Amino acid sequence: MQTFDLSKDGLRALNSSLHALKGQTNMTAWEVINPKGAHAIAAGVDAPVEITVRGSTGYYCAGMNKQASIFIKGSAGPGVAENMMSGKVVIDGDASQYAGATGRGGLLVIKGNASSRCGISMKGIEIVVHGNIGHMSCFMAQSGAVVVLGDAGEALGDSLYEARLFVRGKVKSLGADCIEKEMRPEHFAMVEDLLRRGEADHKAKPEQFRRYGSARKLYTFNIDNAAAY
């Protein structure tokens, strides 16, 4: 375990040390202390390392993550795990707005609540939120899956493409072209798997969830509207 004191050594030194691990296959463990809400902690990592951040982080922690497992022992600021490619990010506390935005892969676990625009424009990432998610979450979400044990805010899944959304609690309102869909056996299996990997299988059961997805009316061309173009 290598410990990095952010208040002493600085962010650029941390991130350049982490970026230098690219191409290495030896699993290493890193600990970051005194994060104090700093921006871009462990952004752009591309190595199968384990990074534990002891405290709360600011903007864009774990952004663009590839391969790494990043654990935040506090809350995360805006844009955590934005555009994650692979690997895993686990947040013990809450996440601010646009958590996991545009993510292409990997698993994002938020043990508290996520605020607005969680999973906006996601393209393959999987997100498990133990608490609630805020308004405009999964806006234009293209693929991937979101499992929410709590409630969802206004306009869930507005202009949704093919991401799969599962919510256990109340949905304040659905966005344009987002509808409730039937839970089929493959969806129960998908939720069960995500609950397990999201460390939430002791908190919820797949049959408690409802599925939401795209009505596919907004993003598919309708010949009746041809005259409008």
Place this chain on the structure above:
Amino acid sequence: MCGIVGLFLKDASLEPKLGAMLADMLITMTDRGPDSAGIAIYSGAGQGRAKLTVQSAHPGRDFPNLDADLKDAIGTPVLMLIKDTHAVLEVPMGQLEAARSALTHLRPEVKVMSAGEGIEIFKEVGLPKDVAARFGISKMGGTHGIGHTRMATESAVTTMGAHPFSTGNDQCLVHNGSLSNHNGVRRELKRLGMTFETENDTEVGAAFISHKLQSGDTLGHALEATLTDLDGFFTFVVGTKNGFGVVRDPIACKPAVMAETDQYVAFGSEYRALVNLPGIDTARIWEPEPATVYFWER
């Protein structure tokens, strides 16, 4: 961008440190806006005295003998404390408006930053650390205060365009965001008798709330009305004689974090602003919900 901070003390033993705590919070937010910075600090309300905080681009010309000249004009002694480009003039509560109107004749170029029982506003172009040092903010005590560091996106980078904006006695407002219907709202408020110093959108937000309060609305109702009548992006933090309030527009893309302990309620644009507060590791920390009004009053 822009950075906002606010601190409302519940524990009187922290009051001597209010300025130091608030200045530290604001300096941490410097990289959210380098154009201008300002702080409103509330102290000493309820003692029958009132304060007029004024600013001059030529303090060497405008401030000498200002206390004596004001005394001659209003007939009571005036206490003056000069801090760089600002001066705090203390008068009996009943003489506040007389002093303010005398000032417009005695020193026509002097601008009023704030007026009221508790409020003092200091703001200038420059970085928070420089502005805080020029006015000795770290040595100031008080019950509550708000601060702002500006990245100008709308209207000029000037002292008068710096936040906080004060449009009523003991009232002030700081803003992160931009209002899109401020010209229309300003016209309507002017018709209703409100006056404006700048073309700035935030001043309209401040005057909108001041007008509601003058019309007898509570702070809570005034803040709720911003959600229906103001169009644009905003996180507002509002100071009054007794406390402070927070409201975010329904889209809530302008960041906000709050922390509460038995000793204080604190606001920051980012968590970074709060990390040096006492007991922050065990504080209740949350993001204010969109379109939801929060306020604390003593």
